[in-house]
Amino acid sequence: MEKVTVFGAGSWGTALAIVLAENGHQTLLWTHREDQATEINQYHTNKKYLPETILPTELTATSDLAEAIEHSTLFVIAVPTKAIREVCSNMMKTLNKKALFIHVSKGIEPDTLLRISEILEGSLPAEVVSDIVVLSGPSHAEEVVLRHPTTITAACENIDSAEKVQDLFMNGYFRVYTNTDVIGVELGGALKNVIALGAGISDGLEYGDNAKAALITRGLAEISRLGVKMGGNPFTFSGLSGMGDLIATCTSVHSRNWRAGNMLGKGLTLNEVLEKVGMVVEGVRTTKAAYQLAQKYDVPMPLTSALYEVLFHEKTPKDAVDELMIRMKKREIDLY
Numbered sequence: 001m002e003k004v005t006v007f008g009a010g011s012w013g014t015a016l017a018i019v020l021a022e023n024g025h026q027t028l029l030w031t032h033r034e035d036q037a038t039e040i041n042q043y044h045t046n047k048k049y050l051p052e053t054i055l056p057t058e059l060t061a062t063s064d065l066a067e068a069i070e071h072s073t074l075f076v077i078a079v080p081t082k083a084i085r086e087v088c089s090n091m092m093k094t095l096n097k098k099a100l101f102i103h104v105s106k107g108i109e110p111d112t113l114l115r116i117s118e119i120l121e122g123s124l125p126a127e128v129v130s131d132i133v134v135l136s137g138p139s140h141a142e143e144v145v146l147r148h149p150t151t152i153t154a155a156c157e158n159i160d161s162a163e164k165v166q167d168l169f170m171n172g173y174f175r176v177y178t179n180t181d182v183i184g185v186e187l188g189g190a191l192k193n194v195i196a197l198g199a200g201i202s203d204g205l206e207y208g209d210n211a212k213a214a215l216i217t218r219g220l221a222e223i224s225r226l227g228v229k230m231g232g233n234p235f236t237f238s239g240l241s242g243m244g245d246l247i248a249t250c251t252s253v254h255s256r257n258w259r260a261g262n263m264l265g266k267g268l269t270l271n272e273v274l275e276k277v278g279m280v281v282e283g284v285r286t287t288k289a290a291y292q293l294a295q296k297y298d299v300p301m302p303l304t305s306a307l308y309e310v311l312f313h314e315k316t317p318k319d320a321v322d323e324l325m326i327r328m329k330k331r332e333i334d335l336y
């Protein structure tokens, strides 16, 4: 059995910490909120993020970052994309040993256009990183804590590190596959959130199943188009971290991104929506990054562009959909 530290006690960090603790690993959950660490240690709950869940008593929490670092050399990074740099920078005040970094965040940084593993590589000196593995796939925390069957992918160019992560997490309800295509896995996980916002908008407008199926299918086409141009393996986009996660996020009431889109489709403003969801909606910032990537790589991404206009330039969702429908005629398959 191993010692593992999970950094970030939101819904996903907590759910993964439960999986690890149930697998027999000595798991410490770090939160930047002292009151939350106390709640987890005393009451074995995390009411804000997983209100119905009782945490295993073996799972302990701390708000002391130095203690969290000291605990292990296996670090699960489970904070939102926009917090990764701050967490790394704080870690570097005490981190003086090599650790395996397993990140589970799904985003791309606007302006720098970096994926999470690239942000980690740039924020952490090589002396403290034994490897970086991304764990990503269709996996809502709310279902994992119910021990419902879940499948996910651990990706690293070094297959040994991916297999190490597979062994750490795998159990009877949490099945982990491996992949060496980090670019494809990270891009699939981040870009599906953009399309999920669109699927939520479509449902908010009550456009029905035809429209949502179109969004998922054409969304996958534009994710793959960009992803392949950026160096991802085309097959990865039809795997768990691509199509799998896209389906889960576009069709689930658990999805923060779908829920946010749904409220936008019903007419709420972006600020009202973010206030109501109360958890990270990664797709908003990633829409900006994806729009910038589409321009940088000269890849047509009409759904992403339409969403960008809705989120950042006050286009109404209905106008955006109408304009998508009357674009120039196209062939469906653009690889011939």
Ligand SMILES: NC(=O)C1=CN([C@@H]2O[C@H](COP(=O)(O)OP(=O)(O)OC[C@H]3O[C@@H](n4cnc5c(N)ncnc54)[C@H](OP(=O)(O)O)[C@@H]3O)[C@@H](O)[C@H]2O)C=CC1
Pocket (backbone or CB within 6 Å): 008, 009, 010, 011, 012, 013, 031, 032, 033, 049, 078, 079, 080, 081, 083, 086, 087, 104, 105, 106, 107, 139, 140, 141, 142, 278, 279, 280, 282
């Ligand atoms: N939820 C899910 O089912 C899944 C989520 N993911 C991904 O995992 C990542 C985390 O998502 P999720 O757990 O849902 O997010 P939540 O919004 O549920 O939780 C985020 C957690 O990160 C903490 N946090 C935010 N900023 C900082 C900071 N600067 N320093 C330290 N801690 C911080 C929050 O603290 P505070 O309470 O103070 O805000 C909170 O504990 C996202 O990238 C998401 O896309 C991936 C798969 C599934």
Ligand SMILES: O=C(CO)COP(=O)(O)O
Pocket (backbone or CB within 6 Å): 106, 137, 138, 139, 140, 193, 196, 245, 248, 249, 254, 255, 256, 257, 258, 280, 281, 282
């Ligand atoms: O990535 C997720 C499930 O795999 C979580 O998606 P949401 O952020 O939309 O809830």
